[in-house]
Amino acid sequence: MAMRDLGETTLTGLTLAGRPGRWQMQIAAGRIAALRPCTKAGGGLVLPLLADVHTHLDKTFTAARMPRRAGSLFDAIEMMGADAAGWTVDDLRARTQRGLARAYHHGTALMRSHVDWGEAQPPLAWSVLNELRQDWRGRIELQLASLTALDLMPQIGPGIAAHLRESGGVLGAFIYRNANLARDLATTFDLAEKHGLDLDFHVDEGLDPEAQGFDAIVEETRRRGMAGHVLCGHACSLSVRDPSEVAGLLDRATDAGIGLTVLPGANSYLQDGAPGRTPRLRGLAPLIEAGAAGVPVMIGSDNVRDGFYPYGDYDLFDIFRLAVILGHLPPEDWLDAVSQRPAAWMGHSLQLAEGGPASFIWLDATDLPDAISRPRTARHVWREGRILPETQGETE
Template sequence: MIDLSAPPAFFVLADARAPSCLVPGIYGQPDREGLVAIDIVVTHGGIAEVHPAGTPDPMPRVELGGRLVLPGLVDAHTHLDKGFIWPRARNPDGTFAGALRTSDADREANWTSEDVRRRMDFGLRCAYAHGTVAIRTHLDSIGKQTAISWPVFAQARAQWADRIALQAVSLTTIDHVLDDAEFQPMLDAVASTGSILGAVTYMTPSLDAGLERVFDAAERLGLDLDFHVDETADPTARSLRRIAEVANRRRFEGRIMVGHCCSLARQDEAEIDRTLDEMATTRISVVSLPMCNMYLQDRVPGRTPRWRGVTLLHEMKARGIPVMVANDNARDAFHAYGDLDLVETYREATRILHLDHPVGDWPRIVTSTPADVMGYNSLGLIAPGRRADLLLFRARSLNEFLARPQSDRIVLRGGRAIDTTPPDYAELDDLMEPRNV
């Protein structure tokens, strides 16, 4: 039996099952869940060849017995600067307003360079242990925090370059982009690090002017855009359509990602159609954050929530709009739980959003779609010429995969099994004493 923690230079992962949408080429008829049976030839840490299962090969074989294999996972929306603060900054009532107040107070009191660095590194080690190969994180870029968090991110990106590809997005309100004292330092940080320009959009008298200024800057500097959009149950929140209209009118050539878009699910069909029609002619992609928004949205003390807090992924996908799901927050005021595990997120998204019967190509939403949207063309698929960054599961079907947490998965990086033990929360105990929060 091959020890995958110290594998030979050449071996075959034999009789694997993988979603056909993640394996370019034809390898026989997919089963009822869309899985194909393949052998994966690994050479010097890379995928050299992919064959139909059972293809003769003289190399040493790891017999998987029909078990599921996925490519490394891609997380398109996180907040590595906010994460893992729960013991010192608990949301008092679980509401969105409570999360804003608590997070703002914690940032002012505690977010030093060392605090952000340690918590960001902790989050990255969690994601790495779970099998994530690329992450986009939003960074609060308000007041003094811009000068603190962006250098920390740049350092983390360099330190993690051979393990997790990192992107950053500036995060401020659409009102703040009209304030030169706020906007210019943020823009400088984004441009100097080759990052993505972002803001939170909502229905404010400043929305149109703020959007024009953000698009002006993105066009001038050649930046992509990423917005937090309409994270509310209010059906009158319609900044999503405004973004699409501006992008179409300006013929914006960059990529635009929009996250949350919760209010769209609360609008009537005519308004939904108008918004989706506008979006379908742009380069807009959508990321839903089901676990975080299930936690925050429609929370009223003593009352059972009436809706799920997620956006219309089925309808968007049917119109050719790229859609994804991602982790968002972990153990902070916006989401008390989570561990930056995209397997958990995909499992819960399947249940919450009904991404099954049939499964179809929904496995793309945490793999190849975010990889494409984020510009990582070498990630998200099981194909020759790519690194053997793979996740091996005991599950032999997607049903078995979705039924259990899969905490016993094997994560290969460059064909070698890594330690999948997440870091101990106790590492951060000395940071968790609340100060003025």
Template sequence: MSDPGAALLLRNARLPRWLLPADWPGQGGVPGLADIALADGRVQSVLPARPGAAGAGGAAETWDLAGALALPGLVDAHLHLDKTFTLPRLGAVEPGLLGAIDAMMRDKAGWTPGDVRQRAERGLLWAWQAGSVHLRTHCDWWDPAQQPIAWPVLRELAEDWQGRVRLERVNLSPLTLYADRDWAWRTARDVAASGPGARLGGFVHSTNWDPQALMHLLQAAQAFDLDVDLHCDEELNAGAQGLAGVVATMTGLGFEGRVVCGHVCALAAKPEAEAFALLDAVARLPITLVALPVTNLLLQDATAGRTPRQRGLTLVKEA
């Protein structure tokens, strides 16, 4: 073992091929098992397992995984912990995204800090037990006059779960609110002041499209050194302009590599040539895209009494 000071040695771990170098030994096309040395919460070395090797090579503790699969900690890049476990109390919900938003708005009237904390922490626990170590949650921030009650609760949970899960928080505000430049700057200031892991976000949709508001959002984020995470084009409208607007606004702004666009379902509705040209522009900047297949399969092309025709998934493979 090359790391005699390792705190933990994981012996005989099975690693996916994409984690291993091309010259990793194997048999019959199957990669051989690995010994993984860990110390101070980090991987110190990954070496081919030595069959029959005795002892821990100086490691404080040794676990024999006996060929079990070992993976890096999982990342869930788009959550809504403030909304978790509300379904049983929502009652009848109209199909589709806007119906889901209306139902959540009604439920939100009864939220308390204790209610949000109990539900969100339950979601955190489930994610951690499933192997997730890095989460990003969006938090509804629809009232222009005040912070939502969930925002400080999520910050407290981020602090409480340090060492187990890294929790980032994004304010989810309608793009229309950013049309007020003063509000955009105040909100970015408040988000930045709320502690580490805070990001600036917005809901960008054809029903609220406003290029000037988007400019204010990105400029405010840049002014307060905040990464941006947008709900963008969460619809199957070929004319949706959100992603193209983000590309146009970011070009020349000097804010490249700091923006995530989630959902971007409308890409799947655009003509291929237009969609591919837009994806090329996204890659050049670059902008990170996050797909949410389960959510979009449920909420897109959903109308009462009508069978959905479209899946609602963005162009993951093409991107």
């Protein structure tokens, strides 16, 4: 179904997320021709498009192939590794196309996907996703980040970093209680500096207070002056460490210029799980405290329908709703965590402004709390002055 082009049109009585009052928006030639305050109400809620800074497109839509519900993070890693042995180009392309199509129709404009990279040669998923990155340009701007166990970085990291420099991408590593943490982390930072790469870590994704990879990353980032170039995802162990210790660490993270991505879906699903028992601890990093300290906090979809998290639909607003509920967040203060903040981290802007593209999300709601309270409320995604079809296909 083709997008609906309304040509020149005016939307009146809008609530713009993050701005007081009511607004009138004039749209012409796919741009916001004018944005003015008005007195009329009842025109719906407008959000900027969304930026999903932490996903795993290579693993997506494999949940039905898993032999069991993951009992832990490492159980999920083992199951996904076994499944990955049978991935083909056609399988990867079909699954990742479906994920990108769902994200696009839900209003995501920017996405970063981590791709498992455990051997010297680039994985099959990297080449497939690089092709899709080109295919989707102009609809979703897709960034790719390698994901390698930190222990492997001295052996295969130099080849990965050189490949990333040539093909474009972000250097990533998985860190959890590593025996040679300081040495291997220094190697990873050396590679990033040598090849001009940003870093994106999976760190301390568990409930062990002794997991302190985040601390080491903070110190290494500060020492090297890499503010704005190092992002940490998960940091679940911060949720069970001494609060005064964490407060000091978050202050140091702010000074170092590190970003933090919180993943409410998979983290709350995998942490503290056991058969026949209600989980007590959800593994949610202290995002309120981090934000108050000045750390740029972002919220991402993480895994979608795979061995780590068997749910989701690449609907980042739905993930935002989950974070608001689990984290007791005032939604008006946190929308930037799924839009402008990760967009800026990825080198883009999604702010709505006169003269900019008429690309936004319209919701039949009075404000953000109303939209969160009614998840099935009508949603129209605008892309350069045209409304996407409400019937959302599985592929494009």
